Amino acid sequence: MSPLLDINLDKIRYNTAQVREKCRQQGIAVLGVTKGFSAMPQIVSAMLAGGADGLADSRMENIIELRNSGFTQPITLLRIPELSDVENVVRYADISVNSEITVMEALAETAQKTEKSHQVILMVDVGDLREGILKEHVLETAKQISRLKGVRLLGLGTNMGCFGGVLPSTDNLGLLVELGFRIENQLGFKLEVISGGGTSTLLLVENRKVPAGINQLRIGEGILLGTDTTNQRKISWLWDDAFVLSAEVIELKSKPSVPMGDIGRDAFGNVPEFVDIGIRKRAILALGKQDVYIEGIVPVDGNLKILGASSDHLIVDVTDTEQDIKVGDNISFQLTYSGLVSASHSRYVAKKFREVQ
Known part of the structure; x- marks a missing residue:
């Protein structure tokens, strides 16, 4: 999906x-x-x-x-x-x-x-x-x-x-x-x-x-x-969740927080940096930089943390959440304006409309 x-x-x-x-x-x-x-x-x-x-x-x-x-x-x-x-x-x-x-x-x-x-x-x-x-x-x-x-x-x-x-x-x-x-x-x-x-x-x-x-x-x-x-604010008298992006968990495993081996550049030419905080439970989602501007999405569950993304995969630290996340579940995100622009334009992101009542 x-x-x-x-x-x-x-x-x-x-x-x-x-x-x-x-x-x-x-x-x-x-x-x-x-x-x-x-x-x-x-x-x-x-x-x-x-x-x-x-x-x-x-x-x-x-x-x-x-x-x-x-x-x-x-x-x-x-x-x-x-x-x-x-x-x-x-x-x-x-x-x-x-x-x-x-x-x-x-x-x-x-x-x-x-x-x-x-x-x-x-x-x-x-x-x-x-x-x-x-x-x-x-x-x-x-x-x-x-x-x-x-x-x-x-x-x-x-x-x-x-x-x-x-x-x-x-x-x-x-x-x-x-x-x-x-x-x-x-x-x-x-x-x-x-x-x-x-x-x-x-x-x-x-x-x-x-x-x-x-x-x-x-x-x-x-x-x-x-x-x-x-102005760096949420407008209190308006809805802030008219758009919600979700993606499916395709892998769920506990892994070290620092890669093993010599560090070169990632797929986008950047040199990643990591902090060793031990073994963490990580979910990989079917969502990547080809789909959305990753810096423009924020997990709805504040206990989740985005670790990074490649073209096709989003890695999320789910260690601290109270949710019982399983492979096949969906994780939801709110969007900033930059995230909305990219997700709206992406042909890889399906759109579902809730009709006006």
């Missing part, structure tokens, strides 16, 4: 509804980010059932599949469009985030040729140093966009926590709002969206510290896992 990713759609729906309600109270719309689970339609439907105001993904392949699956909701492309792919962007995505005027000119030209209109969110770098233009270039870039035919400047956005680890704050989000005001005053039209980041901004929402004017968040991790990695 393949490793299994058990997906509770009802908990995803609940989490979406909880996030949307807290945000709605402060005038903030919620986009359900679908990239973390490869945009599987069952999960997308659960997000929408929970009240997500729109969808967002960083991969055009996912967006195309969503359209082909019949989803008609507004979809935002979260990764800056590739110049070589502007035709698909205009055809399948309603909105895209942008920072390069060359790309926006190509989007405009394509939109005119196909008699479509495409909306863009100008990304501003407020400190995390991933995508976005610097604040001193925002007004001039907005002017350039306003002169293009075929695209419309929908608003401003920013990203935090994904590269530099910079946390959202009233100061950096306030700067985004202020830049929006400047554009409106200089260019004489209203920006519809000021997009203030993702799950890491939920802490400000909880504490009611989001600056007035921020009216959109793009939420993936919080809805899916009930966690906020950037």
